[in-house]
Amino acid sequence: MADTLIRTRFAPSPTGSMHIGNLRTALYEYLIAKSHGGRFVLRIEDTDQERFVEGAVELIYQTLKTAGLAHDEGPDVGGDYGPYVQSERKLGYMEYAKELVDRGAAYYCFCTRERLAGLREENERAGRTNFYDRRCLALSNAEVRQNLDANKPFVIRQKMPSGGSTVFHDAVYGEITVDNSELEDQVLIKSDGMPTYNFANVVDDHLMAITHVVRGSEYLSSTPKYNLLYEAFGWDIPVYVHLPTIVKEGGQKFSKRAGDPSFVDLLEMGYLPEALVNYIALLGWAPRDNQEFFSVAELAGVFSIEGISKSPSTFDYAKLNYFNAEYLRRKSPEEFHALALPYIQKAVRDPRLDTFKISRTLQQRTETLRDIPGMIDFFDALPVFTAELYTHKKMKTDPDVAKNALSLALPVLRGLELWSPEPLHAALVGLAEQNGFKNSQVLWPLRVALSGKPVTPGGAVEIADILGKDESLRRVEAALAAL
Ligand code: GLU
Secondary structure, three states, X not given: OOOOOOEEEEOOOOOOOOOHHHHHHHHHHHHHHHOOOOEEEEOEOOOOHHHOOOOHHHHHHHHHHHHOOOOOEEOOOEOOOOOOEHHHHHHHHHHHHHHHXXXXXXXXXXXXXXXXXXXXXXXXXXXXXXXXXOHHHHOOHHHHHHHHHOOOOOEEEEOOOOXXXXXXEEOOOEEEEEEHHHOOOOEEEOOOOOEOHHHHHHHHHHHOOOOEEEEEHHHHHHHHXXXXXXXXXXXXXXXXXXXXXXXXXXXXEOOOOOOOOOHHHHHHOOOOHHHHHHHHHOOOEOOOOOOOOOOHHHHHHHOOHHHEOOOOEEOOHHHHHHHHHHHHHOOOHHHHHHHHHHHHXXXXXXXXXXXXXXXXXXXXXOOOHHHHHHHHHHHOOOOOOOHHHHOEOOOOEOHHHHHHHHHHHHHHHHHOOOOOHHHHHHHHHHHHHHOXXXXXXXXXXXXXXXXXXXXXXXXXXXXXXXXXXXHHHHHHHHHHHHO
């Protein structure tokens, strides 16, 4: 394929929010195209009108945009191979199906719903796979003509070879051989004149000059049927790239149906799009070295089909959190503040509290934005806590140490004129030194007294600075009273 322009397509069905597996498919398609100077095409597969969800097409555009995967052709951006919406291509499919009938690779089927239902029951009873029994394959040309003239409803079915096997090559899974007896004479054109997905994807991929068909491994078993269609038409077979399933810990499929979050859900859970895309890139693909952090542009520079693995990849929230935390750290303080603000405001309503200062304490230690309210709720309201919180072996503190340190600290804090980090720090460290304390023996109890929490973003000085003098003194007094 050295001279062929690589063209990949993302072919989602507009059935709702975008699942992570679909987004990964789009990403790999984008990367395969871009790593070769090729084109990434968006095609909307809406032939199953019953599953159509209002607004889903806009959500697809939005998702690709948020993820940074700009398509070169598609319904909204145009291109030379349109229309890019399957339902708008309807007429063409019928012509192609008729061509297959003429070539002896497909046939009209007039079996009624009732007959097919009866057949299914029979097959079920006999414990057989429910395959169509090919009754209409036996119709003579004259009979077919008569039925068509009488306007009998029909479907067009693919005629599978009666013996032998079909072999195809997949760039990830290698050579795959399927017994033709396992292939049903599938419907290509439905009784409403619409093509099935199984037919439309082949015709469209050919007409849109798609060179690499990338999709989930759940389509592997249908691929021999597609292959037979390409062969019947005499068309070039694309490179097939099937992607491993994404699973959860425990091995079940990570899926929308099982309640696992979609891309939009994950954004709402406080993950950054760039962290998600970086993490998803590594769900089934590995670079040659051990690099972990990539922008989409960097990925396009190093991505290769050889790096895609066959075995299922596990969606690991801990790993995703690790990526997200790093992307949050890389933001400028201003960008981070803008991202964190809605979450800060969920927990901090007191207008005297400086959200920018709060945001500075959070940036280095936030894994997901959604964690923020729980990390800082103590600013607005001191939680109830027990004296046990003052005990910390490494810090060499316990309630007694805390009582001593806090009673010494209180007058010093009261006397401070300039309430800001530097003088606060100097005063507290000076106090420790003069009284033979380790710094931690003053700072740990003070942090506990001010926050009521074992872990906080920011230390005693930062928290005191944010709370302000009055509130800090009030909390230290209350802590002493309780000790
Ligand atoms: N419309 C199919 C889906 O959403 C596309 C599969 C393919 O890429 O061929 O799963």
